[in-house]
Amino acid sequence: MPASSEILAMPTQAQPAGHTPQAAASRIERVIEALLAACSIATVLTTAGILLVLAVETWSFLREVGIGKLLFDTEWTPLFAQKHFGIWPLVAGTCLTSLCAIAVALPLGVLSAIFMSELASPRLRKWCKPLLEILAGVPTIVYGYFALVVVTPILQRMIPDLAGFNALSAGLVMGIMITPIIASLAEDALHAVPKGLREAAYALGASKVPTILRVVVPAAMGGIAASVIIAVSRAVGETMIVAIAAGQQPRLTLDPRVPIETMTAYIVQVSMGDTPAGTLEYRTIFVVGSALFLLTLAMNVTSYKLAKRFRRAT
Amino acid sequence: MTLNSTPPPRPSPIKLNVDGVRAWFGTNRVLHGVDLPIAERSVTAIIGPSGCGKSTLIRCLNRMHELSEGARSEGSITLDGKDIYSREVDPVLLRRRVGMVFQKPNPFPSMSVRDNVLAGLRLTGSLDRTRADDVVEKALRDAALWDEVKDRLGAPGLGLSGGQQQRLCIARSLAVSPEVLLMDEPCSALDPSATSRIEDLIHALRATYTIAIVTHHMQQAARVSDYTAFLLSGDLVEFSETNRLFTSPRDSRTEDYITGKFG
Numbered sequence: 001m002p003a004s005s006e007i008l009a010m011p012t013q014a015q016p017a018g019h020t021p022q023a024a025a026s027r028i029e030r031v032i033e034a035l036l037a038a039c040s041i042a043t044v045l046t047t048a049g050i051l052l053v054l055a056v057e058t059w060s061f062l063r064e065v066g067i068g069k070l071l072f073d074t075e076w077t078p079l080f081a082q083k084h085f086g087i088w089p090l091v092a093g094t095c096l097t098s099l100c101a102i103a104v105a106l107p108l109g110v111l112s113a114i115f116m117s118e119l120a121s122p123r124l125r126k127w128c129k130p131l132l133e134i135l136a137g138v139p140t141i142v143y144g145y146f147a148l149v150v151v152t153p154i155l156q157r158m159i160p161d162l163a164g165f166n167a168l169s170a171g172l173v174m175g176i177m178i179t180p181i182i183a184s185l186a187e188d189a190l191h192a193v194p195k196g197l198r199e200a201a202y203a204l205g206a207s208k209v210p211t212i213l214r215v216v217v218p219a220a221m222g223g224i225a226a227s228v229i230i231a232v233s234r235a236v237g238e239t240m241i242v243a244i245a246a247g248q249q250p251r252l253t254l255d256p257r258v259p260i261e262t263m264t265a266y267i268v269q270v271s272m273g274d275t276p277a278g279t280l281e282y283r284t285i286f287v288v289g290s291a292l293f294l295l296t297l298a299m300n301v302t303s304y305k306l307a308k309r310f311r312r313a314t
Numbered sequence: 315m316t317l318n319s320t321p322p323p324r325p326s327p328i329k330l331n332v333d334g335v336r337a338w339f340g341t342n343r344v345l346h347g348v349d350l351p352i353a354e355r356s357v358t359a360i361i362g363p364s365g366c367g368k369s370t371l372i373r374c375l376n377r378m379h380e381l382s383e384g385a386r387s388e389g390s391i392t393l394d395g396k397d398i399y400s401r402e403v404d405p406v407l408l409r410r411r412v413g414m415v416f417q418k419p420n421p422f423p424s425m426s427v428r429d430n431v432l433a434g435l436r437l438t439g440s441l442d443r444t445r446a447d448d449v450v451e452k453a454l455r456d457a458a459l460w461d462e463v464k465d466r467l468g469a470p471g472l473g474l475s476g477g478q479q480q481r482l483c484i485a486r487s488l489a490v491s492p493e494v495l496l497m498d499e500p501c502s503a504l505d506p507s508a509t510s511r512i513e514d515l516i517h518a519l520r521a522t523y524t525i526a527i528v529t530h531h532m533q534q535a536a537r538v539s540d541y542t543a544f545l546l547s548g549d550l551v552e553f554s555e556t557n558r559l560f561t562s563p564r565d566s567r568t569e570d571y572i573t574g575k576f577g
Binding site for chain 1: 376378381383406407408409410411413414416418420422423424425433434436437438439483486487490
């Protein structure tokens with residue numbers, strides 16, 4: 001519909017509703033609005049539903065077992081006859097793999113962000129970034145088998161007492177998986193640093209590298225930190241790689257060479273098994289799920305706050 | 315610094331000489347061959363309407379122009395008689411001798427007042443730690459900011475007012491001891507009282523530094539400068555002593571501009 005007819009028709013002529021093109025258009029608009037609203041409500045309700053299930057199941061678990069056993073036991077053996085419910089072995093497993101991942105992804109991601117934003121020619125940058133982001137699109141099951149059948153054997157040649165399932169190999173591969181997240185978000189943050197700051201540094205007689213390291217990177221620090229936290233929370237929530245390559249043995253250790261079990265891998269193990277619904281064993285996966293949820297929520301909130309502070313500062 | 319408020323007795327030697335400079339952004343030529351002598355220890359103002367190429371001209375003087383994408387220039391610019399565009403000249407080293415203050419105050423957001431002043435020395439790896447406090451005090455005193463910030467040197471530079479931020483940027487430029495100070499509309503983002511403080515400062519600095527200032531504000535050029543160049547659509551229309559240019563311009567276009575007929 002041409003816009004001019006709308007302008008002409010609007011002011012004076014009161015036309016019977018439902019017959020003019022305007023009325024039809026506004027009816028369609030109302031329908032579209034309602035549809036869009038329904039979509040967003042559906043996502044909110046889904047999230048609320050998940051939270052509710054987590055809370056209810058966790059609550060009934062805690063009533064039966066007590067929070068003390070969860071927090072002050074060092075073993076996690078809910079599926080054995082001799083049940084222990086100390087959640088720390090799983091938390092340690094998650095932390096260990098995530099630490100390995102971040103040890104790889106932080107330098108790799110930040111350096112490639114600096115390269116793309118500050119050093120690469122615009123043409124190279126146009127190619128580089130999408131290529132890197134393809135890495136983020138590889139299914140994690142592929143990464144998982146890559147860790148198990150490629151990375152672990154290679155590492156075993158260097159570290160003789162490395163177990164077939166271990167936190168190290170899963171963590172390293174997970175690091176490769178989250179590198180594009182850091183690279184891409186940190187690149188955005190670096191790119192958003194005002195041109196005026198770079199010019200100020202150049203006008204003082206600074207060359208490129210000092211300008212990048214002392215002016216541009218510090219100015220983008222909030223965004224870079226936010227990208228790292230988002231990447232860590234992705235690593236914490238990652239399931240397939242650790243379930244396949246890190247083993248399924250809850251163990252309170254920070255030794256990356258032995259099999260461990262992460263929180264996510266435990267949830268997979270129980271949900272894939274034949275644990276009947278409604279039992280205590282079954283409820284443990286919701287407890288672990290709640291803990292995982294709180295952990296990633298805390299990290300996402302931190303990252304959001306950092307990013308906000310960073311936007312204010314520039 | 316010993317401020318010598320009396321103007322130089324005789325015409326000062328030429329510090330920077332611009333000869334036939336043409337400059338492009340991509341295929342768009344913005345300067346069509348500009349000649350301009352900039353005298354030592356004096357203030358040379360470059361005036362003209364928006365888009366006349368005055369910022370581009372001043373950015374050619376410390377080779378900042380070439381940093382913009384697709385930008386290039388031709389012609390000769392000499393500093394103390396030496397071509398700054400010759401192969402032997404490292405633009406990075408040149409910019410230590412020819413400092414620049416920008417339109418919008420741009421203190422480094424991650425740094426305190428003190429660190430902002432020292433930024434140039436740190437970035438160029440030439441900071442002598444034992445002298446850092448002296449450098450900070452001297453630069454801030456020279457920029458007429460010391461008394462206002464001496465009790466909060468550790469506070470973030472961005473916490474200062476706009477006018478203070480701009481004086482901080484001037485202090486930052488002075489801390490690397492340049493010979494020439496280029497100012498690209500340094501007051502355009504400031505209120506009148508902050509503007510007048512910067513103008514007083516420019517007046518004081520001319521005893522020590524060679525200053526070139528771009529401004530779209532004619533009264534400002536009249537107040538602060540010894541020489542004025544009028545630029546129009548990439549051509550230098552007129553250049554003379556400021557007094558003469560404003561009282562008896564030779565070119566009718568200059569007269570039209572300074573009497574407010576256009577621009």
